[in-house]
């Protein structure tokens with residue numbers, strides 16, 4: 070189990086929001102459905118257009134190298150959305166058996182054509198696959214959308230499918246200021262913890278794979294949600 074940043078070659082986008090959006094209940098409710106509003110609706114409700122821009126190609130390379138994956142090996146992406154990474158894993162390593170799973174019918178219906186028949190609709194805490202059936206299981210910015218026992222089940226599911234060969238990236242904060250950014254900005258995450266709290270949880274459930282954190286930039290000028298300074302963030306949604 071190690072902290073490793075498999076998204077280090079993913080370009081960071083700095084997009085400004087008009088105002089912290091999760092104070093608006095309607096935004097949160099729209100996002101929580103993980104339907105069109107979340108992916109391709111207004112920015113206040115989610116991504117504001119979840120489009121392929123090539124950013125996953127270097128990430129796919131790093132994942133393949135990290136797990137030493139070869140043609141014939143199997144990898145699962147949990148929370149794969151429209152299958153951008155599924156697609157790029159297949160194109161970077163032809164012959165790699167790549168699968169995706171996502172709770173969103175909208176995202177899977179609008180998935181990349183090459184990835185569509187590799188993706189199933191389902192939930193991270195109940196994976197329809199046999200024990201030890203994958204060489205690697207990854208889940209990027211997805212598991213923090215679960216809480217309590219469901220989150221624990223989801224981590225155990227990754228361990229069940231690929232013991233010691235998981236990678237999870239989840240929302241985290243290190244300072245009060247970073248937590249404030251989350252509270253004002255994040256729409257769907259229901260569990261966001263400090264890194265040591267996440268690693269304690271991993272140990273508790275027996276998750277032995279790798280991990281990394283998504284941490285939103287705290288703007289030092291932005292302490293009051295009602296004033297007009299604007300937060301910036303290095304991640305689209307969560």
Ligand SMILES: C[S@@+](CC[C@H](N)C(=O)[O-])C[C@H]1O[C@@H](n2cnc3c(N)ncnc32)[C@H](O)[C@@H]1O
Nearest residue numbers: 103148150171172173191192193209210211214
């Ligand atoms: C922030 S997006 C991340 C998508 C993609 N992994 C990425 O990094 O671009 C979170 C994804 O998790 C999916 N999701 C949310 N809850 C889920 C669950 N319980 N099981 C599986 N997927 C879930 C959403 O539909 C969405 O596609």
